[in-house]
Amino acid sequence: MDPMCISCRHCPVGNTDTEEEAMAIIQVGTRKGLFAYKKKGSGVWTMSNRQFVGDPVNLVMKDPRDGSLYAVLDLEHYGTKLRRSKDGGFTWEEIGVPEYPSELPLEKMPSPDPEDAGREYQPKLEKIWALAPGLVGQPGVLWCGTIPGGLFKSEDLGASWTLVHELWNKEERKVWMGGGQPYPAIHSICVDPKDGDDIVIGVSIGGAWRTRDGGKTWAPASMGMFAEYVGDPDLAKDPNVQDPHLIVQSPTNPSILWTQHHNGVYRSSDRGTSWSESEGLSPSSFGFVVCIHPYDANSVWLVPAEKDEMRVPVDGKVVVNRTVDGGDTWETITEGLPQDDAYDIVLRHAMNVDPTGQVLAFGSTTGSLWVSEDQGEEWSTLSHHLPPIYCVVLTQ
Amino acid sequence: MELGAKLVQVHFTGNLRRHVDCPSMKVGGGTLIEVLNGVFDALPQARGYVVDEHGALRRHMNIFINSERVADRASLTDTVPDGSDVYIMQALSGG
Numbered sequence: 139m140d141p142m143c144i145s146c147r148h149c150p151v152g153n154t155d156t157e158e159e160a161m162a163i164i165q166v167g168t169r170k171g172l173f174a175y176k177k178k179g180s181g182v183w184t185m186s187n188r189q190f191v192g193d194p195v196n197l198v199m200k201d202p203r204d205g206s207l208y209a210v211l212d213l214e215h216y217g218t219k220l221r222r223s224k225d226g227g228f229t230w231e232e233i234g235v236p237e238y239p240s241e242l243p244l245e246k247m248p249s250p251d252p253e254d255a256g257r258e259y260q261p262k263l264e265k266i267w268a269l270a271p272g273l274v275g276q277p278g279v280l281w282c283g284t285i286p287g288g289l290f291k292s293e294d295l296g297a298s299w300t301l302v303h304e305l306w307n308k309e310e311r312k313v314w315m316g317g318g319q320p321y322p323a324i325h326s327i328c329v330d331p332k333d334g335d336d337i338v339i340g341v342s343i344g345g346a347w348r349t350r351d352g353g354k355t356w357a358p359a360s361m362g363m364f365a366e367y368v369g370d371p372d373l374a375k376d377p378n379v380q381d382p383h384l385i386v387q388s389p390t391n392p393s394i395l396w397t398q399h400h401n402g403v404y405r406s407s408d409r410g411t412s413w414s415e416s417e418g419l420s421p422s423s424f425g426f427v428v429c430i431h432p433y434d435a436n437s438v439w440l441v442p443a444e445k446d447e448m449r450v451p452v453d454g455k456v457v458v459n460r461t462v463d464g465g466d467t468w469e470t471i472t473e474g475l476p477q478d479d480a481y482d483i484v485l486r487h488a489m490n491v492d493p494t495g496q497v498l499a500f501g502s503t504t505g506s507l508w509v510s511e512d513q514g515e516e517w518s519t520l521s522h523h524l525p526p527i528y529c530v531v532l533t534q
Numbered sequence: 535m536e537l538g539a540k541l542v543q544v545h546f547t548g549n550l551r552r553h554v555d556c557p558s559m560k561v562g563g564g565t566l567i568e569v570l571n572g573v574f575d576a577l578p579q580a581r582g583y584v585v586d587e588h589g590a591l592r593r594h595m596n597i598f599i600n601s602e603r604v605a606d607r608a609s610l611t612d613t614v615p616d617g618s619d620v621y622i623m624q625a626l627s628g629g
Contacts (some may be wrong), residue, residue: 214594215549216550216582217592218552
């Protein structure tokens with residue numbers, strides 16, 4: 139199959155129902171449960187599973203090493219929990235969650251809220267905001283990004299977790315801020331598919347950081363981003379004040395990273411050493427999510443919104459922006475998406491593409507779920523009635 | 535525990551039983567943390583649902599010792615008299 143042939147929905151590539159596609163499943167984590175839609179045929183999807191109904195499911199991750207699904211439950215009364223399923227999401231077991239060591243010194247609260255800012259607090263697990271598996275050659279390794287800004291590693295598939303002290307102890311980490319949350323959040327963990335010790339993380343608000351030795355040393359990886367919201371033009375270039383909303387890495391060309399930043403869309407071709415803004419985005423360069431093709435680093439999808447206090451679709455129209463040439467040009471796709479009075483916002487983990495690169499899905503805070511079977515050319519509605527959608531993961 | 539000492543009856547909110555199998559149980563008295571440690575020894579999976587990683591009562595949980603709400607939420611040093619009923623409850627929050 140020609141991976142570059144994505145521009146025409148009438149060609150055989152875009153409409154071929156391969157055996158893999160026929161088995162595609164969309165896992166949808168929502169404010170009130172985890173729901174799965176299974177593809178039954180071209181354009182035909184049915185809800186095939188309902189789990190944790192009533193409970194917030196913030197995040198879902200599939201581990202390609204063994205097929206396990208992980209779900210993060212953000213139970214308001216009982217804290218954040220982590221569950222694993224080895225049968226595609228039908229039965230679940232509870233595993234461990236990261237715990238901040240009690241001996242850590244008190245921190246000063248980095249909240250943007252003046253009433254909270256500077257107040258001392260004891261770091262503890264507020265939320266799990268990112269999960270990533272290690273490589274095949276690293277059995278048992280999982281990475282977990284949290285609020286209030288700690289990165290954790292497990293070497294036993296989540297039974298136990300260890301704080302990456304080398305990152306936590308960095309002076310720059312101590313001035314990370316909350317963005318939309320009282321505390322900073324590690325929301326992106328990009329593990330180089332060829333070198334499991336080479337990892338880039340994304341932080342709201344703390345920029346991007348890279349380790350090349352499995353977490354022992356860290357260096358800023360957000361040079362070139364620009365934080366308009368800090369006011370001072372020199373400070374705005376500081377890598378540590380950047381707010382990448384999500385960072386993704388090309389699985390087949392890991393030098394290529396993309397981010398949907400608070401102030402625009404940026405691309406790096408050197409694993410975050412430098413970033414350049416991608417211009418020409420319409421109707422907006424603001425948004426939360428960015429989705430990259432599984433084997434074409436030049437193909438990327440975004441869902442723009444009105445920035446930034448508004449955070450609604452521009453003119454009430456839900457659109458997808460797509461590039462197939464590395465950001466030189468962008469097209470705005472509306473086919474199958476609501477174009478009147480739609481107020482759907484798509485959160486950072488709520489869009490995903492399947493391993494074939496053909497099927498995409500995204501969900502909104504107003505419970506709408508859309509799917510495309512032709513690389514985003516045309517969309518169909520699966521539901522307008524789900525709870526607010528936090529994350530979307532395509533599995534097979 | 536001394537032979538013949540009166541035990542404390544610990545009750546859990548029914549909501550928690552959606553996640554953890556935690557029937558009412560009898561444990562030894564003392565301070566609240568001693569009572570809870572007795573509970574968690576028998577039901578280790580319940581610990582993380584009631585207290586955080588530092589042992590403090592979770593923000594949206596409440597504990598009543600008989601009809602008195604727990605005073606020390608951070609270290610759980612409240613005294614639990616023998617024969618008490620301890621109720622582990624969820625606070626009314628969320629939506």
